[in-house]
Amino acid sequence: MGQATQTAFRKAEKKYAQRSQTPDLHNVVDLAAASTRAAGQAVRGIQLTHDLESPATLPFQLFSHKRPPAFVLRDHPGLVLIPNPFTDEAQRWLARKCLCDCPRPPNRTNLTPFFNEPPESMFSLAANAPARSKRIGCRSHEDTLQLGVTLPKDSFYTQDELPSDLLERLRWCTLGQQYNWTTKEYDLGSSPFDTDADALMRAIALAITHPDEASDMPASNGYDGAAFVSEAGIVNYYDERATMAGHVDKTEEKMDAPLISFSIGLSCIYLIGSATRDTEPTALMLRSGDVLAMCGESRMAYHGVPRVFAGTSPEFLSCPAAGDQDKAAEMYPEWHYFARYLSRHRINCNARKCS
């Protein structure tokens, strides 16, 4: 696509993706850096309408405040941002969930069509002494074709591989109703949505219900959060060079419910535009723990991740001993495996109600 026909969204993607020099972050809305244009002009504070309650099943607090500060973007009605409401232990627990519990059968991953994935996640295998040296078998070409994808050109996907090498190629897993990236439909059956993750998403949906009642801003979220259930979700795994191109999530049958997400690990630039690629998007700095909800108008908006920033994972994730004393520790591999991964990756977990 030539310069003249490039959309405003694409231009912004290129600007933040370029690596030859540090991108100009002057216009990035960054709630943790008060010096940017963001703080005063781009966002407006809102009151959460319900307390953020931890699921009763958890032996520790998920949220550091019941009513943490929350914001909407003035130029993007319906985009709600709750800067990291989690305790450090909760972030570590969420990371463990996203790495050990989510990317395993019956949930599908980007590796599913090519490898006979064992019941454990690649992360758990890579962190386990006898398992880590055992190669995972690749599928036959017939099997791969039957699973509805084309055969890869990269020979990596046509030979047996070590769990640690597969982990480096893990890009996504699907939760609940399984999304088919080829047909762009939820037509690959369903697996149970993790109950704790669903409880967390519901707590957020409830807390952001009607935040604009008392203001003259356009309603940012008229959806009744009590009706929210996580029916489908995606966990995205980004290494330091990974990006997600601009898109609209519109497969869901009904689009009135918010799309809710949290991110763990490295910071990133998140672009949020409008219903067309022709509007210049707003760039947000998303940091570890940040919660984003796309409600109302912004549920239909183009968005993407053109840049992940190396070296930005917080100490309580990237320090090898950080999680050794956590309440969840005994169920999972030693923390130093997570620390190594989280110091080089960003994880985004999102949930949608489809019907």
Ligand SMILES: O=C(O)CCC(=O)C(=O)O
């Ligand atoms: O990684 C993110 O923050 C965005 C993910 C996303 O847009 C998606 O999974 O549809």
Ligand SMILES: [Fe+2]
């Ligand atoms: Fe998306």
